[in-house]
Amino acid sequence: MPARTATHARGTSSIGGGDAAAIAAVAIAARTLGLPTVRDDLDEHLATAEREHLSYAGFLADLLSAECDDRATRRQARRVREAGFPRPKRLEQFNFDANPAINPATINTLAAGEWITTGSPLCLIGDSGTGKTHLLIGLGTAAAEQGHRVRYVLASKLVNELAEAASEHQLAKTIARYGRLDLLCIDELGYLSLDRHGAELLFQLLTEREEKASIAIAANEPFSSWTTTFTDPRLCAAIVDRLTFNGHIIQTGTTSYRLAHTRKN
Template identity: 40%
Template sequence: MTMPQDPTSPTIVAPQVLLGNHLKALKLPTFAREYEKVAMESARDSADYPRYLLRLCELERIDRERRNVERRIRQARFSQVKSLDTFDFAAQPSLNKSLVLELARGEWIEKRQNCIALGPSGTGKTHVALALGLAACQKGHSVAFTTAAALVHELMEARDERRLRALQKHLNTVKLLIVDELGYVPFTAVGSELLFEVFSQRYERGATLVTSNLPFDEWTSVFGSERLTGALLDRLTHHVHILEMNGDSFRLAASKKAQRRSGHAANLAAKATSQGDVEPKL
């Protein structure tokens, strides 16, 4: 005589439920989401079991990498997300395009080298820095983006709150540290020393990208000490790629273009109004 099964017995739990639990525990969300769809596609294509599993593994790996890239981009805290696809190299002929594209491949980050972008305000230094940071995230590197003023403020705040060592450790662990807009705001003696310590600790241990509107011989005006500035430049420029961007300001050019469009529209409107005031001949 067959005994009735207990409805709560695990032996009658639907395989889909058990499979879903296992895939969740194994952290395979794409498997869980796609396995039924891929099973039907494999059956339609008469694919064998290894090919079925291969398709699922490929989907899981692609989706996992996408999520990892998105996580690295969030953690980088970019001011904006920009790529080299939207950068107008033709408008900045002084910029070495081939070098920028080479840097986008990320080998300099793996070699723990540095990059410094120099040029007047508005020439695209931040855009290039953001684009290289994005490329680094896509290549699997951890990135931290900040302005020089914000970093110094954060360092001084961390020192006052007795968490400076933890912040320095974080800044040392990222593969690429991007410090934007060095030169716009002069630092106090304490701020200069704290920033120097960051660069010094990363020397030959991690890649650093700095953008500045000042040539090297004017960096003393920011750090306030020739000795400290010399020591800093010695470390930053030992293994370095220099990007010179001495063209016209993108923002100034865009402003002039907008003004020309506005003036042209005003002329057309005035002309149309003038023509409308003329009474037709009978």
């Protein structure tokens, strides 16, 4: 076995030449312990340690820091994937110039996530094509990357899921599962009218999360027109109350960015 090269700087040994048997043992241990970055990038870090004359402690710190960084990145990606967004949308991709009704400072403040920590609701209200879904997904993605448990769902799909759970006597279990989320993003609220039973099921879910966990909704109708979606006026008022109390309301306007973009082209 070739002798390991060693240099000394201020009394500490630096990493030396490669030992094939030792490197193989590290790779096996890394696989056993579930450290893919250590296994895959070991040669690169050994070369860096040799080139920069790192001490053994410095080499180990550099290698394990890379593993921690990659693990955090993988965790972020997993939380975003588990949120179920229909397509990737990030806040930095949003064109604020195309919709001056939306204040970038307000969105940046929301992106920090304090409203999720306090369990506050968020309502994005505006016509189709004004950026509601982009903002909803973008804020949800930012929240997931910060470590929050996030779920995106269409309003119609959510109500159907609750109705199916109720028919199978699993409603309490389903509502409890949604209750464990830090942020529930409900899109396209108001596109379809809900019968009284569907509205009552949604109301139960909102009540479960009220002042405990955040809900963000995107709707294409102002609150004054929600009686077309929730036909019972008293139930409609109760739902609006739960979605607005201590919440944030952003009006995205009536001018469709997509339509304006198409006309311009």
